[in-house]
Amino acid sequence: MNNAKFLLLITSITALGGLLFGYDTGVINGAQFYLTKYFQLDAATKGWVVGSALLGCLFGAVIAGPLSIKLGRKTSLIISAILFTISAWGSGLPSFLEESVALLVVFRIIGGLGIGIASMNAPMYIAEIAPANKRGKLVTYYQLAIVIGFFAVFLVTYFIGNNLTEAENLAFGWRRMFWSELIPSGLFLTALFLVPKSPRWLLLKNKNKEALVVLTKIHGKENAKKEVEEIKNSLTKETKKGKVNYFSKSIITIIIIGSVFSLLQQFTGINAVLYYGADIFEKSLGFGKDDILKQQVLLAFVNLIFTLIAMVTVDKFGRKPLVYIGSVGMLTGFLILGFTIQQQSIGILSLLGVLTFIGSFALSMGPVVWVVLSEMFPNKIRSVAMSVAVAVQWAGNYVVSQSFPMVTVSELNNNNFWNGSLPYFIFSFFIIIIIIFTYKFIPETKGKSLEEIEAIWSK
Template sequence: MNKKTFLLLITAVSALGGLLFGYDTGVINGAQFYLSKYFELNDALKGWVVGSALLGCFIGAIIAGPLSIKIGRKYSLIISAVLFTLSAWGSGLPSIFPETVSVLVFFRIIGGLGIGMASMNAPMYIAEIAPSAIRGKMVTYYQLAIVIGFFVVFLATYFIGNNLSEAENIQFGWRRMFWSELIPSCLFLLLLFFVPKSPRWLALKGNNEEALIVLTKIHGQEQASKEILEIQDSFKTSNDGLKVNYFSKIILGIILIGTTLSILQQFTGINAVLYYGADIFEKALGFGKEDILLQQILLAFVNLVFTFVAMFTVDKFGRKPLIYIGSLGMIVGFLLLGISLQQQSVGFISLLGVLIFIGSFALSMGPVVWVLLSEMFPNKIRSVAMSIAVAAQWAANYVVSQSFPIVMGSDVNNGTTWNGSLPYFIFIVFISLIVGVTYKYVPETKGKSLEELENIWK
């Protein structure tokens, strides 16, 4: 097997963690419309069922850091695959356990643990094996897998939902939607046993010979020999200001920048649109029930197409230009949606606004944040720093998913001033902050090795 094929295969396998991230996020979108009716959920309970998995994501991201240091990226991903499988099976259980919202929430939290662990380990693993010239593209495979997961699950939920009556969907269709996740989760679990361990984790543990073998398979003998020396040098304790003192000004600053960027990714409102897309299309945009899942497929398709655009431009144009372009597009999209709602002129412009927002996010903050987080942290702190940044991202995701249905249903939002548009104008404020933070604090990481990037912070 040649180097290019080997790299592509192990990247694809690890990126399946992203597919399950997207699939799990998408399946609750399709299923919550029916399970909310089955359990007769109010807005607050609906937010709890949807957002409960995010508590698991938060905890999973926190434990992923020390776990990935101790047992490595590969075995951490294997554990996450097991958790994905348990969650998919348990979320659709009809009668083995007492059928309550609490049981469903329990298994959603189990799945969240898997997502949190995978969302930290998968992009980090890819970044640690990828050549610097194409690292952005390789890490973007993770985001591509997320949106493929969205797209596939929307097709699956549309197929399941469209072939059952509304009464059947409310009774058992949503269970089948959860069980459909068993197929990709079992495949992910099986294939992970065939990928190598991260060469940088092996070097961290002193297994330099095994690290060199993995690097040689990916880069060839000459480049591997050079890279292993750079990796070893980066782990040496020296007086260069990058000792593992997490409260030092430099390290704390690096983590704060990554964490802020991670939080702002969620405050764009992306998951409010993705989690509650069915409600938005029905209530805010006036689509009939029979059109909701079809509209979700259109949303997922746009997400997929623009992720491909990001994949083929992130190493050419750089990370920061994509963030600027995407932020402008997201603001335009939500302005179209917000103003059309406020003026009670809901129609094609409203839908166009949603699609422009989704496409702009997929071009920028979706993939680029994962690329930056996986490459901006020095080797010695990467696991812990990514764990903190990703945990903060899931905490922000939880805040948005919990508050969005409450704000949407509030009297203020539905009064004559806002007419249902308030959340989107709030998101515009946070998107505007992204441009300033990126310009002032985020370094351009294009084309540099992970070890070369450490010199940016010195």
């Protein structure tokens, strides 16, 4: 197998962690419509069932840093795959074993742990093996896998739901939806044993010969030797500075910038749309129940197409231009949706607003945040810094997913002025913040090696 094919193979396998992330996001969207009625959940409890996995994601991201440093990126991903599998099995337990929301929540949290660990380690691993001129595209494979997982699970849940009566879906259809995740989680776990350890982690552990072998397989003999020297020089500079002080002004500044950028991805409102798409289509947009899953498949398809566009443009146009273009599109989409709901003129224009938002997010903040986070942090602090930034993202995800259903049913949102449109104007405000923050604080990293990016922060 030549270098390019080997690089593509291990990138694709690692990106399967993103596929499970997307699959889990989509499966709760499809299943919650039925399990809400099965358990007769109120708005707050429904938010807890959907959002509970995000607490696992948050904790998973927190422990991902220490795990990654001690055990390595590959072993951390294997642990995440095992957790995915346990969660998929347990979430669909037969009714005679599980009749409480509490046990379902426990297994959702276990799955969240797996997502949290994978969401930090997978894009970081890809960034550490990728050549500078292809890194943006290859890290975007992670976001592409998220979107493919999201799209695939909608097809699966549509197939399961459409071939069962409503009574059957309430009784066991939603359990089958959870169980369907066993297939991709098993594939991920098995395929990970074909992936080598991260060369940068090996060099951090002074395993220079192993690192050179891996880099040679990926980049060829001459490029591998050059890259080993660059990485070793970077690590030597950090070693001369002594023990890393994470609270020093320079390091805390980088971590805060990365964490805020990561948080803003969630405050676009993307997961309000993805987690509660069924509710939005039924209640806000007025679609009939028979049309809900069809509309969500359309949403997932748009997500997929624009992610593919991002893949071929992120290394050509750069990270920041995509954020600007996508932010304008997201703002336009939510303003269209918000005004049509506020004016009670819901229809095809409202659907166009949702799809414009989804496509614009998939072009920009969806993939670009993962690319920037995976490459912006210096070698010595990458695991811990990215762990913090991803944990902050999951905390923001939890806040949005927990609060969205409550804001939706609140008196403030349902008065004669807002008419149910308030959440979309709140999200629009944060999208404007993204444009300003990106302009002022996010460096352009297109075409630069990880060591060159590290030097940006030293200036």
